[in-house]
Amino acid sequence: MKRIDKIYRRLLHNFREVTLNQLLKIQGNSAKEIAEQLKMERSNVSFELNNLVRSKKAIKVKTFPVRYVPVEVVERTFNMKWNTEKMEVDELHQCSGNQKRVPRKISTNPLELMIGAKGSLKKAISQAKAAVFYPPHGLHMLLLGPTGSGKSLFANRIYQFAIYSDILKPGSPFITFNCADYYNNPQLLLSQLFGHKKGSFTGADEDKAGLVEQADGGILFMDEIHRLPPEGQEMLFYFIDSGAYNRLGETEHRRTSKVLFICATTENPGSALLKTFLRRIPMTIHIPSLEERSLKERVELTTFLLGKEAERIKKNLNVHIDVYNALIHSATFGNVGQLKSNVQLVCAHGFLHHLDRDDVVELTVRDLPDDIKQDWISSSKNIERSKMISEYVNITTIISPIVEDETTKIDDDLSFNLYDLIEEKVNILNKEGLSKKEINQYILTDLHLHVRSFFHQRTFQNYNLLKFADDEVIRLTKELKEVAEHELNCKFDRKFIYFLSMHIDAFLKRGKQTDVLNAQETDEIRDTYVKEYQVALIFKDKIQEYCRVVVPEIEVIYLTMLIQSIKSLEANKRVGIVVAAHGNSMASSMVDVAIELLGSTPIAAVDMPLSVSPSQIMERLEAKIKQVDEGEGVLMLVDMGSLAMLGTKLEEKTGINIKTISNVTTSMVLDAVRKVNYLNLNLHAIYESVTKDFTELWGRTPQSPGKQKALVSICTTGSGTAKKLEEILTTIVNQAADDPIKILTVSSIKLANSIKEIEKEYEILATVGTKNPKINAPHVSLEVLIEGEGERMIHQAITKGTVPPGDGLAGTNIMVRELCEDSLKKYLVFLNPYHIIDILLEWLQTIQDELGIMLNNAVMIKVIMHTAFAFERVIKDHPIAFSEEDAIDDQLKKVYHITERTLKPYEQKLGLAISEDEKLFIAAIFAEELHGQMF
Structure with a gap:
């Protein structure tokens, strides 16, 4: 007997002697009950039940959870076709003929139906x-709980639950109020x-009736309560105490x-709420983050979210x-909210790839967005994770649409059906004659815009910009906003004025814009x-x-990037x-302002x-x-500057690339925040830009007695090598100095005149590069710098003679790291260049100790590469x-065994085993x- 037939027979069996009142009360069987x-x-039962609905043998009743009942049972019980x-x-x-409508009541405990009710949410x-x-x-x-955790x-x-338990009457109000919407406006709040x-x-x-009046006899949900000012908290706790209030006026x-x-x-x-207010809120409930939930719960959450997307499609x-593996481990900071966003993106990609299929949408690795796919590819734990996930899902799992009861579902983030939008745009682009590849690229870019913006976008408050930008600049920006809206045929909100004002103000104050993009990027x-x-x-x-x-011109390029970023909110x-x-x-004060x-x-x-x-500082920073x-x-x-010295150790501990x-x-x-949000620069470019901008500002501030200190970089062309x-x-x-030190670049062709001018204004600590200017300061050639001693x-x-730390990773590996990063970023496809460099530097320290040798930078670079x-x-x-079998002597065999032994833990860490020949x-x-160090 086929699976679908077994399920249908079970449904018939369950309702073989059902009465009308019983059927109206239980409304059918859920997929879970049949399973x-x-x-x-x-998931398989749900799939077949939906097939029974399509074949008109069963009725889907959109309760919570969804229930199914055979058509013939309903016809027999209702005595109607x-x-x-x-x-x-x-x-x-509503379909029971002349039968009297029974008042609607929730028949299942809504709290117990939540994913994690018997696990991470049990205490809550x-x-x-x-x-x-x-x-x-x-x-x-x-x-209490992090953003996106499901509060x-x-x-x-x-x-x-209060309705289910008869504490509240059916239809009692549930009013939601976001305190951030009325921050710093007490009258409007009141x-x-x-x-x-x-x-x-x-x-x-x-x-006008207020929220406490609208919520009478029900619940008022105050979201982001920490954004409620002290005056607002006082208003509330007086009402909580007495239950009485007056309307404004x-x-x-x-x-x-x-x-x-x-x-x-x-x-x-x-720290965020008044103690007098907190005393009126006696029950504190912690909602766990996604990371705190078990793997089983995360799989169930992912399945539920996929089911909701199946309903849309x-x-x-x-x-x-x-896909399960990648999705479950993709929500690194946004909890369930980010997981939902990622599920929507994956489903949208899959839907686009399967527009020509009416029955099912397949979701494979190719449907993952690039960032999620890259994380999945680069993870060394995929096999282990998939094995763990396989306890809860099959190699491929069929997921059917999930429809929640109207009384229990939460308003969705998307006010439109994303999939209808995709179909509509594909049809339009097809008519315009675009290729399938062009259409896919266009639609995928649009998808990221729509889905991600809903997750990341926040209400933008009206704060006093005049503290950070001149009034004249703000007036100019308002004119530019009108120009942009007219030329681009779109509308910008006040974010445009805030960000553009700050950008122009920063440009005017610093006198010039640092060029951190090459010619190819600007083109x-x-x-x-x-x-x-x-x-x-x-x-x-x-x-002008x-x-x-x-x-x-570089400022025009930055303005272009800024306009595009604000326009797309991508x-x-x-x-x-x-x-x-x-x-x-x-630190908190500065971050709060930003x-x-x-x-x-x-x-x-x-x-x-x-x-x-x-040690506590290190833990907090990590x-x-x-x-x-x-x-x-x-x-x-x-x-x-002492904190700046912790950067390398923190990189080592976290495996995260850090600039200080x-x-x-x-x-x-x-x-820094402006450049992160609206210029889309990478870490290195932001670091360079902020460092140069503020080093210039420091250089123009009044100096203590004596000249400002400087290092002079000398290069033949003053371009590529000089920049590196x-x-x-x-x-x-940044690792060695507490005080600002200017770094000046000069061409070796004009060295004689340039160095004299620099000496008038600066105290030159050292010169570095292709030519020795022969002044009263140490000179480090490029060869010496690359080999390691120059650093x-x-x-x-x-530091006037203080020797730098000699722990390998913190001391003499800046050159190694910088030069290896450049090459590995260009040529590695699957591995993370920053992560692999950290691992190999750690391994090199171990093998040097084992062999009793000191490797110079050139050799270390060769080995790492x-x-x-x-x-x-x-x-x-x-x-x-x-191929050089005759070169394998006793010494090489001995070194080989040490290489193999010391490399093994790192092979296990990466989940990759290098061949004997490679070793x-x-x-x-x-x-x-x-051999060279012995003789």
Whole structure:
């Protein structure tokens, strides 16, 4: 017997003697109930039940959860012929002929239906039940949990549970209020909460009921309660105490309301809320993050979200286990909210690839967005993770549409059907004659715009920009906004004025814009964003006319990028920012200003009271760096140079690429956040831009007695090599110096005159490069710098003789790291270049200790490059052969065994085993160096 026939027979059997009242009460069987009876997978049962609906043999009843009943059972029980045009109904009552409609009541405990009810949410559900039942009217609750963890959903389920338990009547109000919407406007807040009387303020044209009045006899959900100002908290706790209130402008009439409050926050309530307010909220409930949930729960959440997308598409999904693997581990910072966003993107990709199929949409690795796919490809734990996931899903799992009951479902983020939009756009583009490849690229770009913007976008508050940009600049920006809207035929909100004002203000104050893009990149921007570039040229003319300055071409390119970024709101992976400063709230204050003024970004503060130990500082920094990392590295802005020295150790601990800038200020934090959010620069480009901008500002501030210190980089052309040399020197300076040191680049052709001019203004600590100017300062040639000793010499020149740390990773590996990074970023396809360099540097330290040798930088670079590509060749399955059999002597064999033994833990870490021949090549490099150091 086929599976579908077994399921249909079970349905018939379950309702063979059902009465009308029984059928109206239970409404049918759920997929889970049938699966447990037949000992089948729920997803497979759901698939076949939906096939029965399509074949008009069963009716789908969209309760919570969805239920199914055979058509013949309904026809027999109702004594009527079923209308087969209507195979999906909200409830059977409406189709029961002349039968009296039974009042609707939730028949299943909504809290127990939540994923994790018997696991990670068990304690939270127990607390919620206790709060709802507490006499006489329940306890007010505070939900704590990170962004995207499901606090709003949990609040809604508490409301449904109160109805289910007869604590609230069916149809009782559930009102949601986001406190951030009325931040810093007490009068408007008062009006929203308690209502107002006609004429109580300008614009109050009629009497209006407030939220506490609308929520009478029900629940008022206060989201982001930490954004409620102290005045607002005081208003609320007076109402909580007495249950009485007045509308704004009303004095003679005293009103009462019975409201149960559920509040939610992502912040520490002890520091974000008044103690007097907290005392009125006795029940605190922690909602776990996605990371705190078990693998089983994460699989169930992913399955549920996929089922919701299947309902949108109106097709079944056939999901490969690798897609589950990638999705479950893709939500690194946004919890269930980000997981939902990623599921929508994957389904949208799959839907686009299977537009020609009516029955099912297959989701495979190729349907993963590039960033999720890259993370999945580069992970060494995929086999282990897939094995664990296989306990809960098959190699391919069929997922059918999930429809929640109207009374229990949460409003969706997307107010339109994304899949209808895709079909409509594909049809339009087909008619215009575009190729399938062009259409796919166009639609996929659009998908990222729509889906990601819903997750990342935040309400933008109206803060005092005048503190950070001149009034004249703001007036100019408003004119530019009108120009952009006219030329691009679109509307911008006030974010445009904020970001463009700050950008222009920064350009005017610094006098010039640092060029961190090469010619190829700038040409690509001009060609890609033609309209935006034309608008930026108009901006250039107006800025030059208005401010009487010369606007260079690189600034036009940046304006183009800024216009495009604000226009599209496309949220790619961004560089994270950690601000660390000594004192009780110095870092937090700077971060708060940046967030309030520039909106959401991956940024965190680390406040360091003087009582905190160094080990605690390291732990806090490590935690915050992991928190803000989205895969593009982290920029650390610190107040003292001593903190900058921790960058390498933190890189080692976290495996995250980190750049550090000292002497942090609020302006520096704002500049970094602006560049992260709206210029889409990578970590290196942001670091270079912020460093140069603020080094120039430091250079123009009054100096203490004596000249400003400088390092001079000398190069033949002053272009490519000079730029790389400048990067390396900047990294060394950041590790060695507490005070600002200028890095100057000069051409060796004009060296004689240039060096004399520099000596007049600066104290030259050392010169580095292709030609020795023969002045009273140490000179380091490129050869010496590359070999390793030069880095130590520069460090000694900066610190006046202090020797840098000699632990290998923290001391002499800047050159190795910088030079290897450049090559590996270009040529590695599957491996993460930053991660593999960290691993191989650690291994090199071990093998040097084992062999009793010291490798210079040139040899270390050679080994790292060879070994990194050896690991890459394992993935590609293209190992190279060691053909020099006669060269394998006793010494090489001995070195080979040490190489093999020390490399093994790192092979296990990466999940990749290098071949014997590859290891012989590596061992031969060590053997040659060992032989050279013996003689």
